[in-house]
Amino acid sequence: QKRQADIKRSAVSEKSHRQESAELLALNFLLILTILTMWLFRQRQVRFLHETGGAMFYGLIMGLILRYTVSPSSHEVAKVHECRSLNSTPLSLMVNVTAQIHQYKYIGEVSQRKVEGFYASPILQKMIFDPEVFFNLLLPPIIFYGAYSLNQKFFFHNFGSVLTYAFLGTLISCAVIGGSMYGFVKLMVHAGHIKEGDFHLTDCLFFGALMSATDPVTVLAIFSELRVDRNLYTMLFGESVLNDAVAIVLTYSISAYSPRGDRYAFDGSAFFHSIGQFIGIVSGSFAIGSAFTIITASHAYLTKFTRLYEYPMLETGLFFLLSWSAFLSAEACGLSGIVAVLSCGITQARYTYYNLSTEAKGRTKQLFEFMNFIGENFIFCYMGLSLFTFQNHGFNSIFITGAFLSIFVARACNIYPLSFLLNLGRANKITPKVQHMMMFSGLRGAVAFALAIRDTSTEARQIMLTTTLLIVFFTVWILGGGTYPMLTVLNI
Amino acid sequence: QKRQADIKRSAVSEKSHRQESAELLALNFLLILTILTMWLFRQRQVRFLHETGGAMFYGLIMGLILRYTVSPSSHEVAKVHECRSLNSTPLSLMVNVTAQIHQYKYIGEVSQRKVEGFYASPILQKMIFDPEVFFNLLLPPIIFYGAYSLNQKFFFHNFGSVLTYAFLGTLISCAVIGGSMYGFVKLMVHAGHIKEGDFHLTDCLFFGALMSATDPVTVLAIFSELRVDRNLYTMLFGESVLNDAVAIVLTYSISAYSPRGDRYAFDGSAFFHSIGQFIGIVSGSFAIGSAFTIITASHAYLTKFTRLYEYPMLETGLFFLLSWSAFLSAEACGLSGIVAVLSCGITQARYTYYNLSTEAKGRTKQLFEFMNFIGENFIFCYMGLSLFTFQNHGFNSIFITGAFLSIFVARACNIYPLSFLLNLGRANKITPKVQHMMMFSGLRGAVAFALAIRDTSTEARQIMLTTTLLIVFFTVWILGGGTYPMLTVLNI
Numbered sequence: 001q002k003r004q005a006d007i008k009r010s011a012v013s014e015k016s017h018r019q020e021s022a023e024l025l026a027l028n029f030l031l032i033l034t035i036l037t038m039w040l041f042r043q044r045q046v047r048f049l050h051e052t053g054g055a056m057f058y059g060l061i062m063g064l065i066l067r068y069t070v071s072p073s074s075h076e077v078a079k080v081h082e083c084r085s086l087n088s089t090p091l092s093l094m095v096n097v098t099a100q101i102h103q104y105k106y107i108g109e110v111s112q113r114k115v116e117g118f119y120a121s122p123i124l125q126k127m128i129f130d131p132e133v134f135f136n137l138l139l140p141p142i143i144f145y146g147a148y149s150l151n152q153k154f155f156f157h158n159f160g161s162v163l164t165y166a167f168l169g170t171l172i173s174c175a176v177i178g179g180s181m182y183g184f185v186k187l188m189v190h191a192g193h194i195k196e197g198d199f200h201l202t203d204c205l206f207f208g209a210l211m212s213a214t215d216p217v218t219v220l221a222i223f224s225e226l227r228v229d230r231n232l233y234t235m236l237f238g239e240s241v242l243n244d245a246v247a248i249v250l251t252y253s254i255s256a257y258s259p260r261g262d263r264y265a266f267d268g269s270a271f272f273h274s275i276g277q278f279i280g281i282v283s284g285s286f287a288i289g290s291a292f293t294i295i296t297a298s299h300a301y302l303t304k305f306t307r308l309y310e311y312p313m314l315e316t317g318l319f320f321l322l323s324w325s326a327f328l329s330a331e332a333c334g335l336s337g338i339v340a341v342l343s344c345g346i347t348q349a350r351y352t353y354y355n356l357s358t359e360a361k362g363r364t365k366q367l368f369e370f371m372n373f374i375g376e377n378f379i380f381c382y383m384g385l386s387l388f389t390f391q392n393h394g395f396n397s398i399f400i401t402g403a404f405l406s407i408f409v410a411r412a413c414n415i416y417p418l419s420f421l422l423n424l425g426r427a428n429k430i431t432p433k434v435q436h437m438m439m440f441s442g443l444r445g446a447v448a449f450a451l452a453i454r455d456t457s458t459e460a461r462q463i464m465l466t467t468t469l470l471i472v473f474f475t476v477w478i479l480g481g482g483t484y485p486m487l488t489v490l491n492i
Numbered sequence: 493q494k495r496q497a498d499i500k501r502s503a504v505s506e507k508s509h510r511q512e513s514a515e516l517l518a519l520n521f522l523l524i525l526t527i528l529t530m531w532l533f534r535q536r537q538v539r540f541l542h543e544t545g546g547a548m549f550y551g552l553i554m555g556l557i558l559r560y561t562v563s564p565s566s567h568e569v570a571k572v573h574e575c576r577s578l579n580s581t582p583l584s585l586m587v588n589v590t591a592q593i594h595q596y597k598y599i600g601e602v603s604q605r606k607v608e609g610f611y612a613s614p615i616l617q618k619m620i621f622d623p624e625v626f627f628n629l630l631l632p633p634i635i636f637y638g639a640y641s642l643n644q645k646f647f648f649h650n651f652g653s654v655l656t657y658a659f660l661g662t663l664i665s666c667a668v669i670g671g672s673m674y675g676f677v678k679l680m681v682h683a684g685h686i687k688e689g690d691f692h693l694t695d696c697l698f699f700g701a702l703m704s705a706t707d708p709v710t711v712l713a714i715f716s717e718l719r720v721d722r723n724l725y726t727m728l729f730g731e732s733v734l735n736d737a738v739a740i741v742l743t744y745s746i747s748a749y750s751p752r753g754d755r756y757a758f759d760g761s762a763f764f765h766s767i768g769q770f771i772g773i774v775s776g777s778f779a780i781g782s783a784f785t786i787i788t789a790s791h792a793y794l795t796k797f798t799r800l801y802e803y804p805m806l807e808t809g810l811f812f813l814l815s816w817s818a819f820l821s822a823e824a825c826g827l828s829g830i831v832a833v834l835s836c837g838i839t840q841a842r843y844t845y846y847n848l849s850t851e852a853k854g855r856t857k858q859l860f861e862f863m864n865f866i867g868e869n870f871i872f873c874y875m876g877l878s879l880f881t882f883q884n885h886g887f888n889s890i891f892i893t894g895a896f897l898s899i900f901v902a903r904a905c906n907i908y909p910l911s912f913l914l915n916l917g918r919a920n921k922i923t924p925k926v927q928h929m930m931m932f933s934g935l936r937g938a939v940a941f942a943l944a945i946r947d948t949s950t951e952a953r954q955i956m957l958t959t960t961l962l963i964v965f966f967t968v969w970i971l972g973g974g975t976y977p978m979l980t981v982l983n984i
Contacts (some may be wrong), residue, residue, distance in 0.1 A: 014826070017624070021823035028817045035810050042803060104585050104596035132509070311534060313865055318527050320866070325520045331513035334506070363858050370859060373805055374812070 030058045030381045031374070052380040052445070053476050059384020060473075067388040134450040138379055140327050140341045141371035142446065146216065146241040147345025148353075148368060154234035155346075161235055161422050161430070166242035169414040170212045174250055176410035177403075178208030184402030193396055194459065203460045206254045210452055210468065211407055213247035215445025215476075216240035232434050236441060244447045245339045246282075251451050252336070253278040285335040289343030292326035297351040315360035316367060323348070379446040380476075386453070387469050394462030403467045404474070411442040433490045440486055443475040444468070522550045522873045523866070544872040544937070545968050551876020552965075559880040626942040630871055632819050632833045633863035634938065638708065638733040639837025640845075640860060646726035647838075653727055653914050653922070658734035661906040662704045666742060668902035669895075670700030676894030685888055686951065695952045698746045702944055702960065703899055705739035707937025707968075708732035724926050728933060736939040737831045738774075743943050744828070745770040777827040781835030784818035789843040807852035808859060815840070871938040872968075878945070879961050886954030895959045896966070903934045925982045932978055935967040936960070 037058075038051040049057075155162065181204040188194050216237055257274040296319065323344055330340035353361065415438050419430045452468040455461050529550075530543040541549075585596040647654065673696040680686050708729055749766040788811060815836055822832035845853065907930050911922045944960040947953050 018824050018826060021820045021829075025817060025820040025824055028813050028820060032810065032813050032817070035806050035813070039803065039806055311531065313861060314527050314531050316862060317865055318524065320862075321520050321524050321527070325517060325524070328513045328517040328520060332510050332517055334510060337513075363862070366855050366858065367862060369805060370808060370812075370855070373809055 026062060027378065027381060027385075030055065030062055030385075031377050033058050034377055034381065050476075050480055052376060053480055055377045055380040056384040056473065056476060059381040060387055061384075063385040063388035066385075131450065131454045134379065134446075135338075135454070136331075138375040139338060139446065139450060140324075141368060142375050142379075143241065143244060143338050144323060144341045144345040145368045145372035146237070147342045148349045148365075150238060150241065150346065150349065151230065151234050152350050154230050155238050158231060158235050158238065161426065162238035162242060164418055164422055165235070165239040165414070166246055169239070169418055170209075170243045170246040170250065172418075173212040173410040173414045174205060174208040174247075176208070176413050177211050177406045178205035180406040180409065181207055181399070181402055184398055184406075187402075188396065188398045191398060193398060198458070199460045199463075202254055202257055203458075203464075206251055207403070207464050207467075208406075208410070209247050209250040209254055210448050210464070211403070211444065211471070212250070212410070213244045213444065213447040213451070214240045214441075215244075215443045215447065229434075231428060232437065235430075236438060239438075241342065245336070245342045247447065248338050248451065249278055249281050249285075249336050252281065281336050282339055284333070285330045285337070285339035286343040288330045288333070288335065289326050289340035289345075290347050292322050292329070292340075292344050293347035293351060296322045296348060297355065312357055312359040312363055315356055316363045319348075319352070319356070319360070319364050320367065376446065379449065383446075383449050383469060383472060387473075390453075390465075392456035392462045393466045394459055394464075395466050396463045399463050400467050400470060403471060407442070407444075407471065411439055415439045436490060437486070440479065441483065443479055444472050445476065448472060518554060519870065519873055519877075522547065522554055522877075523869050525550050526869055526873065542968075542972055544868060545972055547869045547872040548876040548965065548968060551873040552879060553876075555877040555880035558877075623942065623946045626871065626938075627830075627946070628823075630867040631830060631938065631942060632816075633860060634867050635733065635736060635830050636815060636833045636837040637860045637864035638729070638736075639834045640841045640857075642730060642733065642838065642841065643722065643726050644842050646722050647730050650723060650727050650730065653918065654730035654734060656910055656914055657727070657731040657906070658738055661731070661910055662701075662735045662738040662742065664910075665704040665902040665906045666697060666700040666739075668700070668905050669703050669898045670697035672898045672901065673699055673891070673894055676890055676898075679894075680888065680890045683890060685890060690950075691952045691955075694746055694749055695950075695956075698743055699895070699956050699959075700898075700902070701739050701742040701746055702940050702956070703895070703936065703963070704742070704902070705736045705936065705939040705943065706732045706933075707935045707939065721926075723920060724929065727922075728930060731930075733834065737828070737834045739939065740830050740943065741770055741773050741777075741828050744773065773828050774831055776825070777822045777829070777831035778835040780822045780825070780827065781818050781832035781837075782839050784814050784821070784832075784836050785839040785843060788814045788840060789847065804849055804851040804855055807848055808855045811840075811844070811848070811852070811856050812859065868938065871941065875938075875941050875961060875964060879965075882945075882957075884948035884954045885958045886951055886956075887958050888955045891955050892959050892962060895963060899934070899936075899963065903931055907931045928982060929978070932971065933975065935971055936964050937968065940964060 034051055034055040037054050041049060041054075178201070182201050185194075185199045185204060188199070189196050220233070220237055220240075253274045256277055257270055299318070323341065326340045326344040327337040331337040353364075356364065415435055419435045419438075423429050448468050449472055452461075452465045456465050526543055526547040529546050533541060533546075670693070674693050677686075677691045677696060680691070681688050712725070712729055712732075745766045748769055749762055815833065818832045818836040819829040823829040845856075848856065907927055911927045911930075915921050940960050941964055944953075944957040948957050
């Protein structure tokens with residue numbers, strides 16, 4: 001009988017493994033399709049669709065197919081109601097089933113009203129990566145590569161402007177979106193879509209922060225092909241790389257805001273605690289990232305006089321491991337790994353890179369380029385896929401309309417006033433044309449999505465996720481596709 | 493109150509995330525140390541220690557430190573006894589804790605007598621990667637890179653010999669080790685170490701199969717530096733690459749052997765079923781791997797006449813994704829992904845590689861070299877770490893002594909008779925010196941370890957894991973370190 005149980009059990013895990021392989025294979029297949037399409041497009045000089053847009057499109061189609069073909073089956077999920085012995089949620093659970101003890105690992109909270117969905121379609125439910133995969137595996141190389149490939153000369157030349165746009169701009173954008181969305185939320189309550197108290201001001205600000213992370217990919221790809229003005233390019237790039245990090249820390253600080261007593265009341269000490277946390281995380285993470293650069297740089301400097309350059313694999317390996325360590329150190333200290341990787345990337349490009357051997361330079365650059373390429377297309381593919389297959393969606397027309405309006409207003413409130421202020425001090429003025437182009441190129445992408453999907457336990461968060469997805473689709477396809485005509489109209 | 497529960501819950505997952513980061517950081521740190529040491533060794537022309545040996549050494553030290561410094565705490569694991577409502581093990585569990593539903597994911601079975609250990613030291617328990625990570629993430633690139641970097645000319649020149657050693661040799665080795673270990677198991681029962689029935693003949697054969705996977709790393713690194721005879725080199729390399737795949741499929745077939753009725757009785761139909769499965773998996777996986785090569789090759793051939801070569805990143809991406817797809821397809825069909833990747837690697841090196849553009853060739857090779865480098869050092873580091881931190885160990889002196897004797901006898905029974913047979917048909921004879929060297933270079937490494945740690949639910953499997961670890965340590969440090977003197981003695 002034990003033998004029978006053994007066979008049954010291994011059949012279960014075998015089935016789960018095969019299913020996971022099939023899912024990854026499906027994603028692989030989408031990426032292959034994307035590459036082939038892009039290859040065709042590039043050959044025909046078609047410029048209106050970037051590869052990320054293509055990845056998203058194929059993901060969407062695949063999601064539609066899965067949604068309407070995969071038949072629901074429910075024997076793999078079990079509900080345990082009787083566990084009254086627990087009064088907190090353990091990370092690991094030992095369950096005694098048919099005289100054998102099995103280990104279960106904590107995944108996360110599931111909203112009460114969505115539990116039924118699990119029984120209806122576990123295969124679709126399984127089509128969900130752990131959102132932490134985005135934060136811990138896919139996003140860091142993308143951010144690092146972005147920081148690493150900033151043109152150093154032009155970046156430091158426009159350093160003040162980039163910082164102003166990234167910090168002040170993100171804060172303005174967050175406040176404008178958060179504030180106006182709070183108005184729309186009131187409207188939703190009035191229209192009876194949600195109950196009073198489902199959507200707090202902090203939720204609106206959270207949405208404002210995640211919506212403030214702009215994505216450089218599409219626009220920059222076109223810009224770099226067209227060889228536009230280097231100042232404009234670097235400013236756009238620097239802004240979009242830095243504001244991702246700012247937005248990530250900002251969402252964290254907003255989530256951590258916990259006033260004592262009434263949730264609606266403004267609590268000064270909690271507010272300043274959040275601000276302190278924001279500053280603490282940014283500066284702490286930046287310090288860790290830079291510390292690792294000092295280690296790498298001093299090492300690379302030493303190797304110049306030794307013979308490590310004879311082993312480019314060791315150099316590249318060391319470079320990779322130290323950058324990854326910067327990320328992990330920050331995360332282990334409870335700081336932001338993304339900010340650490342960002343500062344590590346910027347400083348390494350400036351100090352370490354030139355001390356590497358020629359061979360190692362090429363290898364390192366290509367390695368990160370590859371990781372960036374795969375990671376980015378993976379995320380966009382997954383975004384397309386999740387529109388129809390993800391369970392925790394919340395569709396709300398008022399919120400969506402409000403969000404579309406808010407992000408354009410917020411972008412305008414960010415770019416034009418700040419450009420005016422910056423122009424007061426700049427010798428090389430930011431022309432109105434460039435300002436229009438910056439306004440136009442505020443696409444939303446991987447970071448906004450990753451922040452939105454991280455937590456979908458409440459209805460408010462589910463509405464945010466759906467809205468974020470729609471905004472990403474719109475901006476990448478419509479604004480991204482419109483960049484080329486726009487450049488022609490503006491005569492850049 | 494809900495707010496309080498929210499905060500508590502996010503604190504739990506925050507803590508788990510920080511701990512995971514710290515663990516990865518520790519491994520990163522070990523790899524960095526390894527690289528620095530190797531760099532020093534190479535500079536001083538020290539040849540007795542290969543980087544994998546170094547990685548293992550540092551892992552061991554770190555494991556010792558963790559073992560005796562990390563204090564046990566037990567609040568993160570909870571035992572649920574009351575779930576009598578379940579009569580099978582679901583892949584996903586919904587648990588109702590304090591009015592919130594939480595999702596848990598199936599990890600695996602836990603042996604009854606080891607459950608107490610979980611309560612004693614969850615941090616050490618957590619220091620265990622999912623063994624499937626080895627099979628699905630780390631091993632495939634290593635095998636692929638091995639197959640890919642085989643010298644095509646010499647490999648196909650010695651094709652018959654390599655196949656004989658890899659297939660016939662592995663079967664002989666498996667049978668010899670399995671048979672003699674069965675004798676030692678009888679001795680263990682006699683000595684009262686284990687109970688009759690704890691260790692079956694199939695368990696012994698399983699051990700024989702996993703012990704037949706030889707590791708090329710250390711010896712080949714030295715061989716390639718010394719520029720020994722190409723035939724010897726390719727034969728050794730080809731054998732160790734192919735026999736990994738054979739051993740993996742063999743263990744799978746042995747596990748699947750399930751006689752009806754009495755477990756001790758020989759069941760002809762079950763036996764032939766296992767043999768059929770072995771042949772089916774090997775040929776099926778080989779077919780899938782080759783099929784993907786045909787896709788890649790025809791594509792690469794096409795691109796020669798088009799302009800994909802202008803985008804080396806797309807070429808490399810496609811190459812990587814197609815190779816990975818070969819692995820995933822085989823796994824999704826219930827075949828062996830490792831064999832698919834192996835055949836894909838061998839055939840791609842022959843047909844696809846030369847159709848890539850020069851730029852993409854370099855990128856692709858470097859990418860897989862890097863993945864191989866990191867993966868290999870990671871596994872060896874982890875092996876060192878697991879000797880002192882892994883919970884499911886089973887130390888048995890008789891079994892260990894027996895295993896050390898058996899593997900040498902089995903290696904001799906494999907190399908000398910087969911070489912004699914092969915020499916009858918070969919123009920270019922395998923000299924006694926080469927035979928001694930092949931005998932000597934039967935190191936055990938990553939594959940044997942990965943197979944042993946995959947399942948440690950029974951006492952027999954725990955004894956196997958500990959023994960495997962000790963054999964890997966011994967062969968890598970002593971035999972690996974002795975290769976250079978041995979080559980001098982044999983005058984190669």
